[in-house]
Structures are given as C-alpha cells and as structure tokens.
Amino acid sequence: MDIELMINSLPKLLGATVITLKLLSASLIVGLIIGLLFAILRLNKNIIVNRFAYGYSYVFRGTPLLVQIFIIYFGLGQIEYLRSTFLWVVLKEPYWCAIIAFALNTGAYTSEILRSAFQTIKPGIVEAGKSLGIPNKIIFYKIQIPIAIRQSLPAYGNEIILMMKGTSLASTVTLMDLTGVAKYIISTTFKPIEVFIVAGSIYLFMTFCIHNLIKFLEKKYSF
Amino acid sequence: MELLSFGDTGWGDELLIATLMTIAVSVTAMLVGFLFALIFTPLKLSKNKFFNFIANSYTTIIRGVPELLVIYLFFFGGTGAVMFVASIFGYNEYIEINAFITGAFAIGIISGAYSTEVFRGAIQSIDKGQFEAVKVLGLSKFQQFFKIILPQTLRLAIPNLSNVWQITLKDTSLISVTGLVEIMRQSYIAAGSTRDPLFFYSFAAVLYLLLTFLSMKLINRLEVRYSKGY
C-alpha cells in the first residue's frame, strides 16, 4: 500500500472536489426549480400539459446520464447554426453543458419525487383550508408546498447523493472533477487501489454530510 | 436514415449487435449482483456484529462512490482485483480478463449493493409470524427458506428490483471505458466516423428508452404472476 502516494494525491483530489461541489450545487438549484415546475405541470388537469411533463420525466429517467451529457456537449456543439447564436457563449463551455445536462436529469427525478409528495397530502388538509376561506393560491404556497417538501426529504436526500455521483460524468467532457483527477492519477501511477481509497473516502465523507444534513432537516421540519 | 441501414455502409447492424451486448452485460451484471446479494443479505440480517459491519461497509461504500470510480478500479486494477476475489474461493491461477467480464463484474458489484438493500428490506417486512410458523411446522431450514420465505420475499422485492434493473441497464453505458462494444461505445464510434454525434447519441437515447419500455412491460407481467393469491 503506497501511503506516500495517498498523501501526495490528497491536495490535488481535494482541489478537484471544489469543482465537484460547484457542479453539484449549481445542478441541484436549477434542478429543483425545474423539478418544482414540472411537478406542478404534472398535476395540471390539462391532458396535453400533463403528458408533456410525463414525457420529459420519462425520457430523462429512462436514458443514461452519459447519453444526455454527450448529446448536449457533442451533439449541440455540432450544429453550425447554434454556434452563431448567443447560446454558444454558454454551450461553448463544458462547465455549463454539464450543469444543463445534470439539472435536466435531476429535474426529472425531482419532479417525480415532488409530484408523489403532493399527491399523498391528505385531501382533508386542503379541504380544511378551503372551508376556512383561505384563497387557493395561499393554500398552495403556505400549506401544500411545505408539506410536500417535508414528505420528499428522505427521497430527495437520496437524489442529492445520486446527483453527487452523477457529477463524476463531468470527467467525460474534459472537466477535471474529483473522478477525472482520480482517473488521471490512476492512469499515470498505476496504483488504482490507493487512489480509489482516497477519492472514495472523499465521496463517502460528502455522502455522510448530506445524509446527516437531511436527517437534521427532517427533525427540524417534522410536524 | 441510410445511416442506420444494415450492411457495409450503414450502422444499423453494428448498433443491433451493440444493443444485444448491452442486454447481455445488464443481465449478467444483474445475476452477479444477485450472487453478491445472496452472500451479503444474510450477513446484514445476522446477529453477528462483525458480519453486519462487513455487509454494511459493502453497501455503503459501493452505493456512496460514483460508478465510474468503481469501474476504473476494476479496469485498471482488474487482474489483481478479480484474482484476489477468486483466491478467496481457492482459485489461485492466472486469470485472463476480457472486457465483458470486467464490465459485467464491475456493474454486478454495484448492482449487488442495491439488490442487497432490496432483499433486506423485503425480508424484514415479511410478517414475523411467517418465520415462527415455519419453525413450528418443523420444516428443514432449506424448505423453510425456499418454499415459504423466498416466494414472499420475491413478491415484495420485485417492484424495487425493477428499479435496480433500470439502474443496472443505464450503468452499462459507463463500461465504454473498458472498450466493450455496447450501445454507448458503438454510438461513439459511429459518431466519430460520420462526425454526426447528434444523430447517433440521440439514437442511442431512443435505444435505451426502448429497452426501458420493454423491461417495464416484462416486469409488470412478473409482478402480476408473483402477486397471485394475494
């Protein structure tokens, strides 16, 4: 066991972890907004809107994240027309391409989590609000959404961890995140086990933190 | 559309073979996963603290670390790792590795961690009364497990196992690292050769959706079959 290598590679790996965290937080924030939007669309009575939202979630959950990121980075980069528009400023950078892919992906899973959370809210609560004369909009924002968020916490915590693992795919489009740097060190030193232990531990530590954060939020927001 | 034709100029035949390869790796990985679950689920449920620790380490580590990293570990440390695992079972000779084995094994280990959790949950949610009843009836341990407990476990586990299957199927796209020609790799080759990544990666997405769709239909049939009598 090459301990020296493990110690030497730690600073590089920690530096790359910053990129991983940046990707993760940006993707989660945008993904949450997309997820909330599509969850609401899914609950809409209009069948076209409903089906559209379902289609989005079906496609992004039924295809591998790798395919999605390749389509956005390589596929869109190939279209000559796109290169002349202002969109190219964004699509030119692998960083933004990755975030778009990750956000769309987590958005699909998040929308499913939120949708099922909304649907399991006891109708009695909404009826109680209506009978008290509270306007629908307020019921939605002040009652339904907080309850839905609380219900989704365990499943969403899982989703955060899945997305953290998903960021490792950024290494396939030139971004040097934790996995990308780990792979580089492995391929130049041929010591896969040592590097796996260090990089894996960093990921496990992040998993541990996320897990505890969710547990804390669950306690704080329990009714 | 001619890009997809069969024969020398079109990529249709290569993509078809790649799709079959994806299915083959996924199925093999799923089975390898079941093998691991068979070992680790009892360890997880055991009263022995040490066994618990081993099993929990397995599921926590494998589910908490990116799949790519696990695949790199197996790809770059392949011979060593597999030979190490095999030597536990007494096989000490040199082992030749090919991409299929490496890939299926790596994905299998990942799949196994999820399957272990599913089986554990399923067994734990079976009414305690069932366990007591089989003991009282005086059935042998073997009969206890296979004739009574296992069928009930499967019924509870199938919905979650279908999730594990979806995960396994999509994870096979990551094996392109090892050079195995499954859907992702073939699309990569075709895209590079024709310089049309948009078409081929989109088509790859369609292929995966097709596989997902067909899997769901098949699994629904299984669910119905195992729910008979409830």
Place this chain on the structure above:
Amino acid sequence: MNILRKTVFSVLASLLIIGNVFAADKIRIGTEGAYPPWNSKDASGKLIGFEVELAYTLCRYIGKQCEIVEQDWDGMIPALIMRKFDAIMAGMSITDERKKAISFSQGYADEVASLAVMKGSDLEGMKTPKGIGLSSPNSDAKKALKTITAALAGKTVCTQIGTIHQNFLESGDVGKINLRTYKTQDEVNLDLASGRCDVALAAAVAFTDYAQKSGKSVVLVGPTFSGGAFGNGVGVGIRQDDTELLKVFNQAINKARKNGDISRIATKWFGFDASM
C-alpha cells in the same frame, strides 16, 4: 456454507472460462485505432495504418502470427500490464516517465508535434523557426518558446490526455494556459473545429490528416517540436519482464530497417520517410 462456496466458485469459474483467451503462439499487439495515419480504422471497422502494416511485417520477421487488438489510449499501458496484449504499437513515444512502467524497443519512427488553429485565428503567422529541438534547446529554441508563451497566454489549448503533448503543455515551458484534455485526438479535432479550443497540440501529421479528411481549414502554426518532453521517437512498448520478446522485436526492427521496409511503409502512410 459449503454448497454456497461451490456454487459461487463454479459460477465464477464458468464466467472465466467464457472469457478465457489462450494465446500461446500469437503475439497480440495493442493499438488505438484512432490516431491516423499511425493507426486508425477503415469504414468497415478494420484496423489499418502505418503501425498495423509495420506490425505484420515485424511479426513475419519474428516468425509468429500477429493479432492486432484495439485499446483506448488512456488504458493502453494498464492493458499491456494486465496482459490484454503483449506489445504496444500505438504511436507511443519513448519517454523516461513511461520507461518507469514498461520497456521500449528501439524507435522505429519519429513524429514532430505542432500547434494548430483554425484559419483566421490571430495566432496565424507566428514568427518562429521552422522546427526546434527541446532536448538541448539552443538560443533560437528558447526565443521561440518565449514567442509561443506570449501568444498562448490565457488561451484555451487542447490536447489528448496522457500524451507527450500534454506533458509539454504542463511543463511550464509555455507559461500559463487554459489546458483541456480529451480522451481521443478526434475529440480534440472536433472541439478545435467548433471553436471551443483556440489552439490544439498534437503530431503535425494528425492535423494534416484531419484537415484532408474533413475539409476543415486547420492550419499549422509555430515551429515543429521534437525532443525534450516530446521523447525520443516511437517504439514498441513491452512488459518489463518480457525480455525475450523485447530482444526479438529489436532484431525484427533491425531487419525491417535494413530491408527498407520501415521507410517504404512510412512513406506510404505519412507521405514522407518518418522512419528512424
């Protein structure tokens, strides 16, 4: 537990038997298949190129059958060590760093590296000598490096991962740049053509080949590089404990060189004699 052990063992064993490859009398040679004109694939997927043809010639001299195996560049050396194949012929330059992990035969061909841009880039017409050697750089070479450093400052430079080109760009000889590394030369070419990269670094022939095949206006700029971080020619990579195979390959290369095979095949694929 005993039944379990046996079941697991037999499943593993049968998996291994399925995957087992017996390679007694063949020499398996690994190549990338994505680095024309050194090695690439034709429309039907068959491996072709300078090294593929040279490999068959060398095996003929050795007197054994050859099998060419495809392997991704970033896993090339690990695959050799893992015994996926017995020799590497993939445009791999002989460098001290690589020698730590594997042995090399004598060099059979050389390549020069060059920077490339799309036509119209402001880097065109860089004032440097035609070629510089970096093993013991003279004042001209040093001046050229300064010119290049100034020109590349802050630009996005792309190259293939795990190559001598990456080593050079990271060595500090060209100062601070925004380096992007890609899995294959093809991806480098794609991003250079789409404008994601300001400039790319690779073997000069790789760019001229791409320009020719794709019709894109890729232009070489600056001097051609050789020596120093760029290694000492391309050789056959062999496992360090495979001394017999190394001897046999060196003998074959000598014969091939004496008979003019290397020059002939090189001229056919490169358009000039790149042999060593």
